[in-house]
Amino acid sequence: MLIAEGIVAGYVPGLPIVQGASLHIAAGEVVAVIGPNGAGKSTFVKAIAGLVPKEAGRVQLAGREIDALAAHEIVRAGVGFVPQTGNVFTALSIEENLKVGGHLLPATRRAEGLARSYAQFPELAGKRKALARTLSGGQRQMLAIARALMTDPPLLILDEPTAGLAPRVVKEVFRQLRRLAQAGVAVLMVEQNARAALRASDRGYVMAQGRNCAQGEAGELLLDPGIGALFLGGRSGA
Amino acid sequence: MLTGIFSYAVFFSCVVLILSILTLGLNLQWGFTGLFNAGIAGFYAIGAYTHAILTAAPQPQFLGNFGLPWIVGIAAATAATALAAWLIGLLTIRLRGDYLAITSFGIAVTIQLVTLNWEALTGGSQGLSRIPKPLAGTFDSPLAFNLWYLALLAAVVGLLYWGLERIVRSPWGRVLRAIREDETAALALGKSARRFRLEAFVLGAALMGLAGALYVSFIGFVSPFDFLPILTFQVWAMLIVGGSGNNRGALLGALVVWGIWAAAGALVAKLVPPSHAAQGAAVQVILIGLALVLVLLYRPRGLIGERAVVSRHADG
Amino acid sequence: MIAQALADGLFTGAIIALGAIGVSYTLQILRFANFAHSELLTWGAYLALVFVAFAGPGTPTGPLSFGWQLVAAAFLAALLTGVLAWAVDALVFSRLRRQGAHHLTMVFAAFGAALVLRNLVVLFWGHESRYYTRELQMAFEVLPGVRILPDQVFILLLTLAVVVVLYVFLAYSRTGMAMRAAAENPALAQACGIRVEAVVRATWILSGALAALAGVFTGLTPQLHPEIGFNLLLALFAAAILGGIGSLPGAVVGGLLVGLAENLSLLVINPGYKTAMPFLLLLAVLLARPQGIFGEKR
Numbered sequence: 001m002l003i004a005e006g007i008v009a010g011y012v013p014g015l016p017i018v019q020g021a022s023l024h025i026a027a028g029e030v031v032a033v034i035g036p037n038g039a040g041k042s043t044f045v046k047a048i049a050g051l052v053p054k055e056a057g058r059v060q061l062a063g064r065e066i067d068a069l070a071a072h073e074i075v076r077a078g079v080g081f082v083p084q085t086g087n088v089f090t091a092l093s094i095e096e097n098l099k100v101g102g103h104l105l106p107a108t109r110r111a112e113g114l115a116r117s118y119a120q121f122p123e124l125a126g127k128r129k130a131l132a133r134t135l136s137g138g139q140r141q142m143l144a145i146a147r148a149l150m151t152d153p154p155l156l157i158l159d160e161p162t163a164g165l166a167p168r169v170v171k172e173v174f175r176q177l178r179r180l181a182q183a184g185v186a187v188l189m190v191e192q193n194a195r196a197a198l199r200a201s202d203r204g205y206v207m208a209q210g211r212n213c214a215q216g217e218a219g220e221l222l223l224d225p226g227i228g229a230l231f232l233g234g235r236s237g238a
Numbered sequence: 239m240l241t242g243i244f245s246y247a248v249f250f251s252c253v254v255l256i257l258s259i260l261t262l263g264l265n266l267q268w269g270f271t272g273l274f275n276a277g278i279a280g281f282y283a284i285g286a287y288t289h290a291i292l293t294a295a296p297q298p299q300f301l302g303n304f305g306l307p308w309i310v311g312i313a314a315a316t317a318a319t320a321l322a323a324w325l326i327g328l329l330t331i332r333l334r335g336d337y338l339a340i341t342s343f344g345i346a347v348t349i350q351l352v353t354l355n356w357e358a359l360t361g362g363s364q365g366l367s368r369i370p371k372p373l374a375g376t377f378d379s380p381l382a383f384n385l386w387y388l389a390l391l392a393a394v395v396g397l398l399y400w401g402l403e404r405i406v407r408s409p410w411g412r413v414l415r416a417i418r419e420d421e422t423a424a425l426a427l428g429k430s431a432r433r434f435r436l437e438a439f440v441l442g443a444a445l446m447g448l449a450g451a452l453y454v455s456f457i458g459f460v461s462p463f464d465f466l467p468i469l470t471f472q473v474w475a476m477l478i479v480g481g482s483g484n485n486r487g488a489l490l491g492a493l494v495v496w497g498i499w500a501a502a503g504a505l506v507a508k509l510v511p512p513s514h515a516a517q518g519a520a521v522q523v524i525l526i527g528l529a530l531v532l533v534l535l536y537r538p539r540g541l542i543g544e545r546a547v548v549s550r551h552a553d554g
Numbered sequence: 555m556i557a558q559a560l561a562d563g564l565f566t567g568a569i570i571a572l573g574a575i576g577v578s579y580t581l582q583i584l585r586f587a588n589f590a591h592s593e594l595l596t597w598g599a600y601l602a603l604v605f606v607a608f609a610g611p612g613t614p615t616g617p618l619s620f621g622w623q624l625v626a627a628a629f630l631a632a633l634l635t636g637v638l639a640w641a642v643d644a645l646v647f648s649r650l651r652r653q654g655a656h657h658l659t660m661v662f663a664a665f666g667a668a669l670v671l672r673n674l675v676v677l678f679w680g681h682e683s684r685y686y687t688r689e690l691q692m693a694f695e696v697l698p699g700v701r702i703l704p705d706q707v708f709i710l711l712l713t714l715a716v717v718v719v720l721y722v723f724l725a726y727s728r729t730g731m732a733m734r735a736a737a738e739n740p741a742l743a744q745a746c747g748i749r750v751e752a753v754v755r756a757t758w759i760l761s762g763a764l765a766a767l768a769g770v771f772t773g774l775t776p777q778l779h780p781e782i783g784f785n786l787l788l789a790l791f792a793a794a795i796l797g798g799i800g801s802l803p804g805a806v807v808g809g810l811l812v813g814l815a816e817n818l819s820l821l822v823i824n825p826g827y828k829t830a831m832p833f834l835l836l837l838a839v840l841l842a843r844p845q846g847i848f849g850e851k852r
Contacts, residue, residue, distance in 0.1 A: 033633040051741065075747035087741055089735050090850060091800075101733045133850060147746070236648065276659045333840060335658050336587035340791050343839065345831035347788060355826035384673075470663050478662070516681050520673035527669035534663050535649055538830075 001027045001186040002048070002155050007057035009047035017043040018057055019210035023188075025203075027154060029179060030187045032218065034194040035207035039191040042084065045157050046209065049081040050074040061155065071098040076104055080148035084159040087144035090133035094124050097132055097143055098174070101150035120176070137167035145176065149185075157183065158189040162196070174200035198222050241381070248384045250500060255391040256453050258492035261476045262485060263445030264400055269483035270406065271438040272418045273331075276339040278473050280346030282444045283353060283465040284322050285315040285450025287360055290460045295368040301358045308372040312451045319447020320440050327439045331432055346470065353462040365461030369454050387456055394452070395489070398445065402485050414438055468523065472499065475530050499526060557700045559817040565706045567777070567813020568713040572768035573786060574793035574812075576761025582645070582800030583737040583757055586660040591765060592790060593671035595683055596783035598766020599773035600675055602631035603684060611687040617704035619625025619689040624713075628770040631764040639762025640703075640755055641808070642667055645838040666723045668784075675780040683777040686770075700711075716767065720760075721802055733757065738801045785829060789816070792836035807847060811835070 003024045010016035018040045025031045033041045046052040048059055050071035059067040066077050075081070089097050098117050102110035107154060118125035121142045129136075132143060141161060148156060161177070163168040171192065178200060181187050191197035196220040200205050206214040214227060221227050260278060267273045275281075289311035291302030330341050353360045360366065372390070377383040405411050417431050454460045472495060482489020503521045510518035574593055580588045606625035612621020646667055650660055693701040724730035735742040736753040744750055765783075773783050793812045797804025812832045819831045839846060 004594050017684055049745070051744070072743045072747045075745060080746045083742060083745065084738050089738050089742065091738050092731070092734065096731055096734075098745070099728075100731055100748070103732055151747070207588075274661065276661075329837070329841065333844075334583075336581075336661050337840060337844075339589075339658070339661050340587050340788075341833075341837060342796075344830075344836060348827075348830040348833055351827050351830050355824055377707070402833050468669070471669060474662060474665070517677050520676035523673040524670050524677070527666045528672070531646055531663050531666040531670070534655075534659055534666070535646070535653075 001029075001062055002188070003026055003058070003060040004044075004048050005058045007044060007047050008055040009052050011043075011044060011052060013053070013055070017210055018047060021207060021212050023054040023205050023212075025155070025186045027186050028114065028184050029203065030180050030181045030201040031189070032194075032197040032204045033066070033188070034192075034197060034204060035213065036052045037192075038209075039207040041127070041207050042159050045159060045190050046081075049079055049157055051081070054113060073155075075151065076173050078151075078153045078155060078235070080151060080153035081143045082148045082156070082158040082161060084163055086209065088132040088135075088140050088147065091131065093129050093131055094135075094143055097108040097147050098150055101147035104151060113150040113152065116152075117150065119127075120149075120179075121146050132226065137165050138172065139167060141169070141173055142176070145173075146154075149180075153185070155186045158187070160190055160192055162191065162193050163185045170196060187190040194220070243329070243383050245384070248381065248388055250389050250496075252384060252391055252456060254493050254496050255346055255388070255395050256449050256456065257473065257476065258395055258489045259398060259449035259452070260394075260446055261492045262402060263442040264473055265482065265485060265488045266402065266438055266442035266445065266476050267300075268477065269488075270411065270414050271435050272291040272335075273435060273439055274335050274339045275342050275439075275442070276470060277342035277344075277346035277349075278446060278463040278470040279467060280342070280349040281323060281446035282318050282453075282469065283346075283462075284350050285319045285447025285453045286460050286464070287353060287366075287450075288318040288447070289315040289451035290369050291359065291455050292399070293455070294366050295370070297368075299358070300361065300366070303366070308370060308455060311455065312448065315451035316444050316448045319450070320444040323440045323443030324436070331436050331439065333431040343470075345385070346465075348466065350462055350465055353465065360462070363462060365457040365459055369458050369460065371455055374375060375539045391452065394448075399485055401490070406485070410434070410437075444501045447460055456486045471530075472526070475526065478530065480534060495526075498529070502526065521533055555699070555821060556818070557697060559821055561696075561700050561812065563814035563817035564709055564810065565702070565813070566817060567773075568710050569768050569771045569792060569809075569812035570786065570789050570793050570813050571806045571809025572713055572771070573790045574809045575717075575802060576757075576764050577790045578794035578799045578801065578805040578808075579733075579737055579757050580761055581794055582835065583740065584660075585666070585685065586658075587791065589661065589664040590671060591664075591666040591761065592783035592787040593668050593675075594635055594762050594765035594783070595621055595772065595786060596675055596771035596780060597638060597671060598631045598635040599769035599778050599782060600679060601634050601766065602627040602770045603686065603778060605677075606686050610682035611689075614687075614689050617692070617694075618708055619687045619691050619705055624686055626771075626772075628767060631770060632699070632766040634768035636759035636763040637701065639758045639765075642671075643755065643758045648751075649687075651740070653850055656657075669672065670832070672780055672784060679780070681780060683779045684744065684773075685777050686774055686824050690773075703775070705774055708843070713771070716764070717802070717806055722762075724802060729756070788829065788836070789813075791833040792832035792839070795836060795844075796839045796846055798846030801846075801848040804846055 004023045007018050007021050008016045009018045021044050023031065023033070023039065033045065035041050043052055047054050050069060054067060056067065057067060061077055061079065064077065066074055069077060077082055089100060092100065098112065102113045105113060118214070124141060124143060124146060132140065135143060164174050165173065174196065177187050177189070191199065198221055201218040203213065204218045204221045205212060206221070250351055255513040260282060264275060264278060267275050275371060292304050292306045292314055293311035294308070296303045296305050326345060332339055333341060371383065373386065374383060376388060377531040417434060439522055476491035476495040477488055478493050481487030499522070502525050506522050558834060572805045577588065577591050580591065580654045606624060609627065612623035615621045637769060646663055648661055690707060691703045693703050695701050703805055724734055732743065733753050733756065735746065736748055736750050740750045767781060789812050793808035796811060797806070797808025815835050816828055816831045820828060
C-alpha cells in the first residue's frame with residue numbers, strides 16, 4: 001500500500017531530523033514505529049503525510065508517487081492523519097468535527113461517512129452536538145480517529161495515539177485499530193508506548209537518530225533482548 | 239547662504255543624535271530582548287514633560303513649572319520614565335508579542351491624551367514654554383548655542399554607545415541574548431527570564447526618557463504634537479533600516495531615516511505649492527511607509543545585519 | 555442620562571462590532587495584530603463617498619437622511635474594500651508569510667501599510683471633514699430622556715442583519731465550517747484537505763467588506779475624515795480580544811461592551827479621555843482573563 005524510501009526531512013531546511021529512513025506497509029497491516037525520544041519518528045510520518053518538508057526520498061501510495069504533493073492533496077490521495085496534539089477542533093461539535101473531516105467529500109458520501117463513524121464509535125453518536133472540548137481524553141482520541149476515517153482512507157497514520165490515556169482506554173484504542181486493519185485499512189502508528197504498541201501490531205520499525213535501526217515481526221522485536229533493553233524498559237518479552 | 243546650510247546641518251545633527259538615543263533604547267528592548275515596544279512616543283513624552291514641568295519658569299496657571307536646574311530635570315526625567323516602564327513592564331511583560339504591541343501602543347495613546355487634557359500640568363494643546371536651555375546665557379547666537387549642544391549630545395551619545403557595548407558583552411547581556419535566541423532557554427529560566435527582560439525594558443525606556451529631556455531642553459518648549467504615533471514608527475524604521483540587534487546600526491539608521499525624512503520633506507515643500515501642504519506632508523509619509531515595507535520584504539536584515547547566527551526574529 | 559449613554563453605547567458598539575469581527579479572525583488565523591485594519595474602515599467610507607459623489611446619497615427615504623443609493627454605495631464599497639484587503643495581503647503579508655517572517659515583522663509591516671493607506675486618503679481627499687448627505691435629521695424621543703436618530707436605528711438593524719447572515723454562513727455552510735476549522739487549527743484543517751491559504755484569502759476579503767460597512771456607518775454619524783478608522787483602532791482590538799479572538803459572538807459582544815463602556819465613562823470622566831477607555835478595558839481583560847469571554851484558555 002505504502003512505500004517510503006530514503007526520506008530526509010526536517011522543519012528547517014538544511015537541518016534534517018529524519019536522515020534517510022524507510023518503511024513499507026500493506027493493506028490490512030498494523031505497523032508500529034518505535035524508538036527513543038528525538039529519534040525522528042513523528043517527523044518521519046509527518047513527512048510522509050506531507051506536513052513536514054522533505055529534502056529527499058520517495059513515497060509511493062498504492063503505486064502512485066505522492067512525495068511531491070501538498071498536504072491537502074495527499075489527503076485527497078487517500079492518507080488519513082491523526083496528529084498527537086491538536087487533533088480535534090475543540091470549538092466545534094463532534095458532528096462538525098466529522099463533517100470537516102469529510103470536507104472533500106460530496107454530500108452523500110459525507111453522510112455515509114457520518115453514519116459509519118457513529119456505527120464504529122457509538123460513544124460519539126450519543127453526543128453529536130457536544131463541543132469537542134468537553135470530551136474526555138479517550139473520547140477525543142476516538143473522535144480524532146473517526147475524523148481521519150471520514151474519507152475512508154486506505155492508509156491511516158497516527159502520531160502517538162495513546163499518549164496520556166488511561167490503560168483501559170489504551171486497550172480500547174488498539175482494539176479499534178486492529179478492527180480497522182481487519183477491515184483492510186493499513187494502520188501506521190508512531191508510539192512511545194512501545195511494548196503495548198508492538199503487541200497490537202503485525203510488524204515494527206525501530207528508529208534512532210533519524211534512521212532505521214531495526215525492523216521485523218512485532219513478536220520477534222518484543223523478544224529481542226537488545227531492543228528490549230534499549231526501548232522497552234529493561235525486561236524483554238512479557 | 240553657507241552659514242544657512244551650516245546652521246541647518248548643526249540643527250539636523252542635533253536632532254539625529256537625540257533620535258539615535260531613542261533608537262539605542264529601542265535596540266536594547268527589541269534588538270537584544272525581542273520586546274516589541276509600540277509605545278516609544280509615550281516614554282519619550284514622559285521624559286520630555288517631566289523635564290519641562292520641573293525646569294520651566296513658574297507661571298501662575300500651571301501646577302508645575304518649578305524652575306529647577308537643568309541637571310535635576312534630566313535626572314528626574316530619566317528616573318520617571320524608568321519607573322513608568324517598570325510599572326508598565328510588570329503588567330505587560332508576559333504578554334505575547336502582538337498583544338504587547340497593542341498594549342504599548344495604547345499606553346502611548348493614553349499618555350498623549352493626558353498631555354492634551356491635563357492642562358493645569360501640561361499646558362494642554364498649547365504645551366509648555368520657557369524651558370531653560372543649559373548654559374543658554376553663555377552664548378550670543380542660536381548657532382553658537384546649537385554648536386555647544388551638538389558637542390554635549392555627541393558626548394552623551396558616545397558615552398551611551400560605549401556603555402551599551404560594554405553591557406551587551408557583559409554576563410547580563412549574554413543572558414539577554416540567550417533569552418532572545420532561544421525561547422526554550424527562556425522557558426527554562428522561567429521567572430528570571432522575565433526579570434532580565436523587565437530590566438532591559440526599563441533600561442531601554444530610561445534612555446527614551448533621557449532623549450525626551452534632551453529634546454525639550456534643546457528646543458525650549460514642548461507640546462503634545464511632538465509625540466504622535468508616527469514618531470514610534472520613525473524610530474522603528476531607524477532600527478530596522480540600520481539593522482536591529484546592533485548599536486552601530488541604530489546610529490546609522492537614525493541618520494539615514496531622518497535624512498531621508500528631511501530630504502523628502504524639503505523636496506515636497508519645493509515641489510508642492512503651499513496651498514497643498516497637507517497633501518505634500520501625506521506624500522512624505524507615504525514614501526517612508528513604502529520604503530519601510532519594501533525593506534522588510536527585500537532586505538529584512540537592514541543595512542548592517544547582525545553577524546549572528548539565525549535569530550529568533552530572523553525575518554528571512 | 556444613563557439611559558442616553560446606554561443608547562449611544564449600543565449604536566457605537568454595533569459599529570465597533572462590525573469592524574472587530576475582521577480583527578478577531580485575522581488575529582486568530584494569522585496570529586498577528588493587523589494595525590492596518592482600521593484603514594480598511596476609512597477606505598470603505600471614502601470609496602462609498604466616491605459612489606455617492608456620482609449618484610448622490612438619494613432622496614431621503616422616510617425619516618432617514620438618505621435613500622437606497624447610499625446603501626448600494628455602501629455595499630459596492632464593501633466589495634471593493636474586500637478586494638483592497640485581499641490585495642494588501644497578496645502584496646505584503648502573504649509574501650512575508652512565505653518568507654517565514656516572524657509575526658512581529660508582520661505587525662510592523664502593518665504599521666507601514668496603515669500609514670500608506672491613511673495618507674493616500676489625505677492625498678486624494680484632503681483633511682477636511684466630508685458628509686454623505688447634508689440632510690438634517692430630527693432626533694426622536696423613544697424613552698423619556700433618550701433621543702435617537704433614525705439613521706442610528708437603521709445602522710443597528712442593518713448590522714444585526716449582517717451579523718445574522720454571517721453567523722448562519724459560518725455555522726451551517728461547508729465553507730463556513732472550513733473557515734472556523736482553519737481559524738482554530740490550520741495544521742489539522744490541512745490534514746482534512748482544506749486549503750488554508752484559500753481560507754486566509756476569504757478571511758481578508760470578508761474582513762475588508764465588514765470594515766467598509768463599519769466605515770460607512772461611522773461616516774454617516776456624522777461625518778468622514780481620514781482619521782475615522784485610526785480613532786477606532788484600539789476599540790477594535792479591545793473588542794476582539796475582550797470577546798475572545800476567532801469568535802463571531804465574541805466580537806459582537808466585545809464590540810457592544812466597548813461601545814457601552816466608552817459612552818458610560820463619558821458620564822464620569824473628561825470627554826477628552828474617551829479614546830483611552832477601550833484601552834483600559836483591554837488592559838483589564840489581558841490581565842484578568844486573556845482568552846476573552848468566549849475564548850478558550852490556551
